[in-house]
C-alpha cells in the first residue's frame with residue numbers, strides 16, 4: 001500500500017461519493033470500462049459526486065505520491081491502469097441549458113445522449129460525435145469529429161469554458177478570458193492537465209436535419225465506394241458523410257438482414273433545405289439498390305441513429321488515422337484490403353469525409369489535431385481479445401504501410417487513442433509546434449506529473 005491508512009481514512013471522511021481500495025468487492029464495477037478487454041485495477045478509486053470530491057482525491061494522491069487518472073465511460077480505455085488513483089466522474093451529472101444564450105453547462109458525468117435530449121427540448125443541438133453513449137468531456141478534450149463535422153467543425157470549437165481541478169487541488173476556470181493557455185490546450189490537447197469537472201458548451205439552433213444511413217450488398221461495395229469517393233470531391237459544406245465496410249458476425253444479437261453479412265453503409269447528414277439535401281444525396285441513393293436503412297428528415301434528437309454505434313460494453317480494439325486525400329488508386333487499394341471476398345479480421349473499416357468547417361481554426365486558436373486532414377480512417381478489429389496484443393496491431397501496421405501515400409502526417413487523438421502504445425503515434429497526433437506547446441503547458445500546470453499522459457510506455461519502449 002503506497003499510502004497511509006490515516007490519509008485514506010481522511011479521504012473517506014471527506015468525500016461524499018464512494019472511496020474504494022484495491023481488493024474491495026465494489027472496485028471492479030466502479031472502474032469498469034466500456035471496453036471490457038481493459039480491466040482497471042488502481043490502488044484507490046474515488047467516485048466523485050461533487051467537485052470537492054475531485055479536489056480531495058487529487059490532494060490525497062499528491063500527498064501520497066500517487067498518479068491520478070480519470071474515467072468517465074471507458075470508451076477510450078486502451079491499457080489497464082494498475083497504479084495510483086482513478087477518479088470516476090459518472091456521478092457528476094449536472095446539466096443545464098440556457099436556451100436564450102444557446103449554451104449548455106455540462107457536468108463531467110454526462111454522455112452526449114443526455115445533452116442531445118435536453119437541448120432538443122429547446123430546438124437546440126450540441127455538435128456531437130457519432131455515438132450518444134460517449135462521454136462529453138473525454139470526447140471534447142480530444143477535439144471531436146462527428147456526423148455534422150463539415151458544417152459545424154470540431155466539437156471542441158464549441159467549448160467556451162472548463163472548470164478544472166489542477167494538480168494543486170485548486171479549481172480554476174479556463175476560458176477565452178481566464179487561464180487562456182490552459183483553455184487553448186483543453187480544446188484538443190486531451191490529457192495531462194487536470195480533471196475537468198464541467199464545461200460550458202455552445203449549442204446550435206437545429207430542430208431537425210436531413211440524414212440517415214443506407215446499407216448496400218457486398219457485391220455493390222466497389223460501386224458504392226467509388227461513387228462516395230467521387231461525391232466527396234464536390235460535396236458542399238452542408239453535407240457530412242462517411243462509408244463503412246462492415247463484416248457482421250453471424251451472432252444472434254445482430255438483426256437478421258445484417259447477420260453474417262459483409263455490407264457497405266453510407267451515412268449522410270445535410271444541414272439545410274430538404275429538397276436540396278435530397279438532390280445532393282441522389283447520386284449515392286441511385287448507385288445501387290439499398291437493402292436496408294433510411295435517409296430523410298430526422299429530428300436532431302436522433303442524431304446518433306446516423307451511425308448507430310453499438311452501446312453495449314464489450315471488448316474492442318481500433319486503429320484510426322487521418323488521410324490527407326483520397327483518389328482512384330486509394331479506392332483500388334482499399335478494396336483490395338477490405339473489399340468483397342477478402343478475409344481480414346477487421347470487422348469495420350470506416351472512412352469519414354472531413355474538411356469544410358473542420359479546417360477553420362477558432363479565434364485565438366486551439367490545440368486540436370487534424371485541421372489539415374481531408375478524411376479519417378478507422379479500423380475496428382474482430383472483438384476477440386486474443387488478437388488485441390499482437391495480431392491486430394501487426395495487421396493494422398501492414399495496412400497503414402499499404403495506405404501510407406494517403407495517410408496524413410497529422411492525426412487526431414480521439415482517432416489514435418486506441419493505439420497510443422504504438423511508438424510515435426502520441427507525438428504525431430499534433431503538429432510538432434502544437435505538441436511542444438502542449439508539453440510546456442503540461443509542465444506549467446502539472447510540474448510533478450500527477451496526471452500522467454499518455455499513461456503507459458510505448459510498445460517496445
Ligand SMILES: Cc1cc2nc3c(=O)[nH]c(=O)nc-3n(C[C@H](O)[C@H](O)[C@H](O)COP(=O)(O)OP(=O)(O)OC[C@H]3O[C@@H](n4cnc5c(N)ncnc54)[C@H](O)[C@@H]3O)c2cc1C
Pocket residue numbers: 070071072073074075076077089108128129130131133134135136137138139140141142143144145146147190191192194195196197309310414415417
Ligand atoms: C463507439 C465509439 C464511437 C466514437 N465516436 C467518436 C466520434 O464520432 N468522434 C470522435 O472524435 N471520437 C469518437 N470516439 C472516440 C472518443 O471520443 C474517445 O474514445 C474519448 O476519449 C472517449 O471519452 P470518454 O470520456 O467517453 O471515455 P473515457 O475512456 O472514460 O475517457 C477517455 C480519456 O478522456 C480523458 N477524460 C475523460 N473525462 C475527463 C475529465 N473529466 N477530465 C479530464 N480528462 C478526462 C482521460 O484522459 C481519459 O483517459 C468514439 C469512441 C467509441 C468507442
